[in-house]
Every structure is written in C-alpha cells, then in structure tokens.
Amino acid sequence: MVIDSENLESLLDTGYIERVQIQRINPEGRQDMDDIVVREQPLTIVLNDQELVTLLSSPADMKYLAVGFLSSEGMLNDRSDIKRIAHDERRGIVWVETTNKTPLEPEVLHRRLITSGCGRGASFYSATDVQADMRVESSTTMAASKITDLVMEFQHRSEVYRATGGVHSAALSDGQRIVAFHEDIGRHNAVDKVFGDCILNDISTADGIIITSGRISSEILLKIAHHKIPVLISKSAPTNLGLNLANNLGITLIGFVRGKRMNVYTNAWRVTG
Amino acid sequence: MVIDSENLESLLDTGYIERVQIQRINPEGRQDMDDIVVREQPLTIVLNDQELVTLLSSPADMKYLAVGFLSSEGMLNDRSDIKRIAHDERRGIVWVETTNKTPLEPEVLHRRLITSGCGRGASFYSATDVQADMRVESSTTMAASKITDLVMEFQHRSEVYRATGGVHSAALSDGQRIVAFHEDIGRHNAVDKVFGDCILNDISTADGIIITSGRISSEILLKIAHHKIPVLISKSAPTNLGLNLANNLGITLIGFVRGKRMNVYTNAWRVTG
DSSP, X not given: OOOOHHHHHHHHHHTSEEEEEEEEEETTEEEEEEEEEEOOEEEEEEETTEEEEEEEEOSSOHXXXXXXXXXXXXXXXSGGGEEEEEEETTXXXXXXXXXXXXXXXXXXXXXXXXXXXXXXOGGGXXXXXXXXXXXXXXXXXXXXXHHHHHHHHHHHHOHHHHHHSOOEEEEEEOSSSEEEEEEESSHHHXXXXXXXXXXXXXXXXXXXXXXXXXXXXXXXXXXXXXXTOOEEEESSOBBHHHHHHHHHHTOEEEEEEETTEEEEEEOGXXXXX | OOOOHHHHHHHHHHTSEEEEEEEEEETTEEEEEEEEEEOOEEEEEEETTEEEEEEEEOSSOHHHHHHHHHHHTTSOOXXXXXXXXXXXXXXXXXXXXXXXXXXXXXXXXXXXXXXXXXXXXXXXXXXXXXXXXXXXXXXXXXXXHXXXXXXXXXXXXXXXXXXXXXXXXXXXXXXXXXXXXXXXSSHHHHHHHHXXXXXXXXXXXXXOEEEESSOBOHHHHHHHHHTTOOEEEESSOBBHHHHHHHHHHTOEEEEEEETTEEEEEEOGGGEEO
C-alpha cells in the first residue's frame, strides 16, 4: 500500500496502524521491506463488576466503544445512567458502573453473551417481538441529493480506510452534516463508537441518520433500532435478514450509494426529491 | 450488481442469495426493480444438550459449520468424537453429541461464550501460553509459484462472491490443489465450514494450507493453530495481532497475493523458489 511519509507519521500517531517488516516476493525476486498493518486489540467490558464481553477492536476511543456497546444492547440509555467509567489501557479493560445496578439475570447474561459479537440469539429475530418493542416511528424525510452529499463527506473523512483498506467507518448525521465519525477494524464496533461518543458528549441522535462503510447485517439493524434511528445508509449491500428487519422496524435502508445513484431497500417514503 | 440469468437461477438454488424488490434512484429518476441480496440466518449450536453459541451465517452446509466451529474451539478433534449430529433447518439448530461427554465447566462455558463471535478473551492472547500449547512444528515448504497458482484457482471458484460481492471464501489445499472450498457471509464461518467438511468427510488437514478471501485477524490464527495448519494465505492483509500470533505459533502468513506478487509476513522459510 502507498502512503506518503507525512500521512504515515500522523496515522502511526493515531494508534490504528503499526510498522512491520515483511518480505515481498515478485517475479524479480524477494526483498525485505517496511510495511504497515492495522492494529487489533481485545477490549473487555466489565459492567457493575460483571465481565460482560471481550471485543476485538482498533485501540482508539475504547470508552466510546464500551458505552456504545452497552447502549446498543439496551443496558444503558444516556449519560445519567453512568455513575463511573474507567479505562485500563494496558490491560484492555473498560469498567462501567451504572446508577441503577440491577444485576443481570444469569439467563439474560447467558443469552447476552452467546448473542454478542458475530452471533446473536434467534429469539431476537422474531418479527413480532421486534415490531412491538422497537419500531421506529420518526416521520423524518431527506432529499436524495442530501444523501449523496453526506456519503461524499463520509468518504472524504475515512482516512485510515483510505490509507490501509483495513478498517470500517461509521458516522451519525443530523440530516445536514456529519456530527460524529469513527473507524474500527470491526464494522459493529465503528457503529457502537459513534453511539458511545453521542452519549458521553451529549450529541442528540433523535431523527439521526447512520452511515456505514460496511455490509448491513441484522445486528447493525438491531443496534440502530435501539437508538430509534430512522435512516441507515451504506456504501455496501444489506443481507436479506437486515432488509426484513429494516422493513419490520420501520427503518429506511439505503445501500450501494455510488455517486448520485443508490438503492432504497425499505421504507422509500423517507427519501424525497 | 450484474448477473446473467442462467447463473442467477443456479445461485438462487444454492440458498446463498434471495430475490428482492428495490427502488433505484439515479439522476434520471426512480425505478422499482428486482435485485438480489445475500441471505443470512442464525444457527444455534447445541453441544451435549448445552446451548453453546448462535452464529449468523449463510444457510448452507450448517453441519459443517457446527462441527468446524466445535473443532476450532477445541471441543472435538475428529469424526470418532462425534456420536450423533442432527440439524433442524427450520429452527436453525444443529445438535452435536460427542462420545466423551465431559460437561463444560461453567467457567469454561462463560469464557467460551464471551470469546466467541467477533470477540475473544484476552487470556487467549498470552504469547507464552500460545507457544507452549499450540505451536505448529510442520517442516512443510511450498514454491511461490504454487501459491500464485492456488490463489488463482481459489478466485476462480468463488462464484457467490463474484456474483454478489457479499460473501467470504475459504479453502484447504494439500499443497497441490484445493481439496475443500466453502463460502459464507462470515469470514470465520467460511474457515470453520472447511474444517467441518474435512472432519465429516475424512479429508486430511495434515500439513495443509488454508486460503481465505478475508482479512487475517487473531481469531483466524487461533482457529488454524488448533488444526496445526502451517501456512495461511490471504488475498487481504493481516492485523498486527494476527501477525504476532502467526510469528509465535510458527505459522507462515502470506497476504496480498495479487498475480505473481505477495507479502510474506512471518516464517518466510516455508516459501521457496
């Protein structure tokens, strides 16, 4: 990968990437040389003294990741729910203490655990449950031209991605501009970092729009539904389960935004112009 | 995405993709049209009557996925460990009963659970533990030209990927040709399906080579180390943690294979010619 040396130094400072020694082989022979790789670090989230989950993530904005993950899982709602938060960078642990310390039922904890990360419990997928509890009722609309503008701004900001090709980006927009932006090796983590940023810095997510670089699977839909986000925009494609959930949850799903073209998969009434 | 109609019909038959109705917006206006999306389905693995994990995966070869996941997690080693295996397609459950039914300790179960999926426990990352338990000692070597040939064959076989851009591929090679090949929306699942296929169909993985379309993170390294795989080839890049693990585990890590070029990140002595 080609990065000019000035950009490389500033990227190394962010903690997202690391310099390594590789051997490059091509038809002319082999050569020892410097290269860069993206960094990956385990983060363990401890909620009220209970070890909850370990996520593999880019080592930046770990508090945002922890708070965003907890809020996307419905374990806290806003900043007033957080009594104390501490981060041990060396050991890769974030402790969160909430004001309401209802201990998690072993059954809930079990379900939570098996359903975090890449997998999620089948029980979450019942369309009936989803409609009753989580439907997003927002009447917000946005112009197609605004969507293409926002995605252009989004791409412009994805500097680690452009440099390494190795991370996903996610952003919150208020419909006019991007108000929170994060990158992570995990596409779920990038979205959770955005929500954590919003909670810890009092950025409103009401009628907000989430933009993501990654594929839209069911888990992303459940995360944004917890935050009552009415519009989800991706540069990539949804899965059928993501699409069905968006449909049932009342969320407008827009994919494959490329230049002035896009596919609207569900609830197209929110896209005007 | 553009697929000719003959390929489309045979792809729809595989269960990997589904036809959907979308609204396409471009500068000329909007148009209702048919499109396809990749399918995603939860699979719950029940080991000896204990619910272990739920994975989101492409709905094909679910028994391979379950058996491969269990073997990569060290919960079974070969076909003789499996007493019974059953699959309920409608409910998305695979039950596996092993001959040795040592119940999992709650502590182990807890750790396993929180470390599955996208996240994995920090304890697994101790380089000392890893070296002692899991180091791959194989003295196998392979020619650089063979690597480029295998990756070309690998790409040629990735038909769902080529059609949809939405799934990852993984394969096992014996050093001469590809002997097992699978695709899945999850890059970990594709690798586990390969191992499940090998176990259930008595395909030897000794001195085998794993090829993957996806990024190489630490989890993939731990999976292949459990199977004593000495060479890992990717079309993409490793993370720093993946690279460090490969180094400590004695695994040869080759990335960015493009035409006759490649980067060798660790244990380059296994690549000859």
